[in-house]
Amino acid sequence: MAAHIIVAGGGIGGLATALALSRQGHSIDLLEQAPAFAEIGAGVQLGPNATRRLLALGLGKPLAAIAAKPDALTVRSADSNAVLARMQLGSAVEHRYRAPYYSVHRADLHALLLKAVRAQKKVALSTGARIVEARRDDDFVCVASANAHAWEGDALVGADGLWSTVRQQVIEADTPPHATGHMAWRAIIAQQALPAAMRCNGVEVWLGPKLHAVAYPVRGGRLLNVVVIAESTSTGDVRDWDQAGSLAALQSATGRSGAGLQKLLEAMPAWRTWALSDRPPLKNADQMASGRIALLGDAAHPMLPYLAQGAGMAIEDAVALAEALGGVDAAGVPQAFARYAAARWQRNARVQARAHRNGTIFHATGPVRLGRDVAMRVLGALLLDQPWLYAG
Missing domain, CATH: 3.30.9.30 (D-Amino Acid Oxidase; Chain A, domain 2)
Known part of the structure; x- marks a missing residue:
């Protein structure tokens, strides 16, 4: 049993989603608005909650090859440089949480995921595909891009970031970030x-x-x-x-x-x-899925960088979405998306709220x-x- 799923966005969240879904047997159209699959930025911290899921996707060895494994987290005064607090990372965290704490270059993580996705026969990659229209009914979804291409599928996943176009199809009367x-x-x-x-x-x-x-x-x-x-x-x-x-x-x-x-x-x-x-923290599951359309990562719940969990929550979303769609055919997509949103929204909202609080502190x-x-x-x-x- 499988479905044909359109994933909008070729960043870390979109690639993780395409990989996780294709491993479940679904066929994927992955659409990236840029002319090439690439990633800007520099560092990403991956806590055990994120690395545990990447390991489950079969990425353990290539991830270890690109990562640094920080030995400790140390907090200092910006004025005096005095140590305020310290926590051991390394083997201590790996033993406690059954997964390592890594720090990686964003481009390296993106390239690792892209290579894994390209190895999946059920994933078709398209670039220069900036979505300008999305339509749905009870049985299918259809999206059109600015370059006059169109795709039809059983479901649409918006992994298209903070300024998501797909989000407008899930949340009525939405306000901009x-x-x-x-x-x-x-x-x-x-x-x-x-x-x-x-x-x-x-x-x-x-x-x-x-x-x-x-x-x-x-x-x-x-x-x-x-x-x-x-x-x-x-x-x-x-x-x-x-x-x-x-x-x-x-x-x-x-x-x-x-x-x-x-x-x-x-x-x-x-x-x-x-x-x-x-954006404000999520208020309910309806802000993550509606019918045959689901959101993940920053498209659903942007994370301020005060808890270092933006990539982590997108990766968690991707794996949870694949789990919800496991063994599901086209007819079961709306119910699977509802399960996904119900399972994820409260945790994501908690991380959003904690990041806000950390910024103040x-x-x-x-x-x-x-x-x-x-x-x-x-x-x-x-x-x-x-x-x-x-x-x-």
């Missing part, structure tokens, strides 16, 4: 280009007033990924995830941090930037910041560990 007032700067550098004292084998986090920074290794530890998020107004296209940035613009938004973090920021060869936009000022730092020093790993998330 809203600006958060936060900007992100990212940079990447070869570890060998840094002084030994600045090289990083773990996940390092710095917390400061209205900002935080994260650094961690990718590409087997050879590169260091650095991200700074600060409260700043965007002057560019809010839909552009890859704008040119600079250290001067970053410092204008954040001021100069303490010497430890400042030296790292000054060592970066170049900066890219983007504005963070968001990370960027705290005044007495709240002092209280946060005291709590971290006292409770340490108890505050950093996330059993409800990583074991899920």
